[in-house]
Amino acid sequence: MKGYKMGNGQSRIQKKNKDFIMKAALDIFSKYGFRGSKLDQIAKQSGLSKPNLLYYFPSKEAIHRELLSGLLENWLDPLRSLNSEGDPFEEVMGYVRRKLYLSKTLPKESRLFANEILQGAPIIKDVLKGELKYLVDEKTKIIQKWSDEGLILPIHPYHLIFSIWSLTQHYADFDTQIRAVLTNEKPFENASVYLETLFSRLLKPS
Amino acid sequence: MKGYKMGNGQSRIQKKNKDFIMKAALDIFSKYGFRGSKLDQIAKQSGLSKPNLLYYFPSKEAIHRELLSGLLENWLDPLRSLNSEGDPFEEVMGYVRRKLYLSKTLPKESRLFANEILQGAPIIKDVLKGELKYLVDEKTKIIQKWSDEGLILPIHPYHLIFSIWSLTQHYADFDTQIRAVLTNEKPFENASVYLETLFSRLLKPS
DNA sequence: TTTTTATTTTACCAACTGGTCAAAGTAACG
DNA sequence: CGTTACTTTGACCAGTTGGTAAAATAAAAA
Incomplete structure (x- = not known):
């Protein structure tokens, strides 16, 4: 049984949301730099709530680093x-x-x-x-x-x-x-x- | 009597402090962009207090614009x-x-x-x-x-x-x-x- | 010197920020 | 179906942020 995890250990929904986040983060970070970018903005643009962002990534810095x-x-x-x-x-x-x-x-x-x-x-x-x-x-x-x-x-x-x-x-x-x-x-x-x-x-x- | 104002209507001390501020602001803004730059940082680097900054310029934006x-x-x-x-x-x-x-x-x-x-x-x-x-x-x-x-x-x-x-x-x-x-x-x-x-x-x- | 004007500081705010937590909701599996 | 694991949310928090107001200080003018 494969279960609902994919090969890399991520569920479909996890992969999709991480993708949304990275895309939104790229938009924001590339425009305003790290310090000028706000989590709220990234959250909004990715269609997730801020706590939800931080469920997928441990911190703002982690998103930026990745x-x-x-x-x-x-x-x-x-x-x-x-x-x-x-x-x-x-x-x-x-x-x-x-x-x-x-x-x-x-x-x-x-x-x-x-x-x-x-x-x-x-x-x-x-x-x-x-x-x-x-x-x-x-x-x-x-x-x-x-x-x-x-x-x-x-x-x-x-x-x-x-x-x-x-x-x-x-x-x-x-x-x-x-x-x-x-x-x-x-x-x-x-x-x-x-x-x-x-x-x-x-x-x-x- | 010339008074203590200079030709452009600024006192010596005003000119000097505005210069300090602009120099510090350039340092910070050029590195972090507008949103990534903090007034506290500019104040510290220019050797003035934050309210003192805002005595010389009406706002963060005004410094940036200038x-x-x-x-x-x-x-x-x-x-x-x-x-x-x-x-x-x-x-x-x-x-x-x-x-x-x-x-x-x-x-x-x-x-x-x-x-x-x-x-x-x-x-x-x-x-x-x-x-x-x-x-x-x-x-x-x-x-x-x-x-x-x-x-x-x-x-x-x-x-x-x-x-x-x-x-x-x-x-x-x-x-x-x-x-x-x-x-x-x-x-x-x-x-x-x-x-x-x-x-x-x-x-x-x- | 006194008075006026300019400068600086202290204390303070309301809004925002990154981040936490527990509870509620949703999928997937057996 | 129930159980378990995953996902999302709402309420919250401590620290930061841009900015204000009034009092205190210093400088200049009279």
Whole structure:
């Protein structure tokens, strides 16, 4: 007999409600940051009562932590798959595309991350100094090699990474500003074309 | 007799304390956003008592508003001085330099702005859709003309502006992340060189 | 010096906040 | 059906929050 629990030990209703909560929490936290977000608001938006929220999660902080840690895997992955064996420009451009895709499909997650960084990364500082730094150190070496071998134009590899982060995330994080200026256009469509051009001119040997 | 009032109708002590408050408020608001910032915290950091704060400003919101409106002039100015009569590349690059200089010298202001945008720009949305949009519309026309005439490489002028915003502000807004990765380097020094290269390759006809 | 004006503090509020608890309600199983 | 395990609610609480009022203090003017 399976009982009413699912494989991971959660009932159907538990999974559904936890999902509601996480979705509402993402909405709120990504806008107002941790301290600016109120449990009442998250409760209301998720359609549950506040004590009911706290039946599923032990605290406000726990919800926030779970959101952030769920994010981090998604966030590091696109860089991980930059492959030293592939075509240099295509590898970098692939990273750009994956990153832009994330900003397009998960803009709230991007803003949640931005909020965390703006506050000085109190929760994920370890990951930044550890996993992220390690990953960036590794991948910049590859880029440096490509650059040295003339497979791409000479470039500061760390700042290349930063510019990829900045250019892609900007479309999610500053969405409000972009839409205030661009009233007709679809930002992400043209961003895709624009970034293709930008990185092509920046990296492709002529 | 001058009396103890200064030219602008504020006493010396009033000016000094308002300055303390604004400085402390900038510290706090730029980190935690409006809702995440507490008056007690601002009071403590400025060395005044909370009721004393509210003697100088009518409310928390008033402090925040004054900070933001003080910012906006600074923020729009660098784009204003992009001159259609000058050398195209140098004009754009001048804008990049001024913007990067702002991020370097006023990183907290940059983060305050970022926080406001992340929250959907509740306070400055009008300015974004009005003054900013007007200014961008105007300047992109100039860039488009340069592009059409072959004075710079063909480019999407709006996204060029966005990329300038994103690349320069990133060094202020994501400072924490950058310093977690770059432990030895001075980010802004190299950013300056890097952006020179980037925009040179992006815009200069070969 | 006295009077007037400006500044600061103390004590206080009502509303809100994150969180608890026990009781009531609802599913699922035997 | 009854029993058991899970879920939801309402009442509540202690600490915090933005803000007020009046008294006390300090500075300037007369």
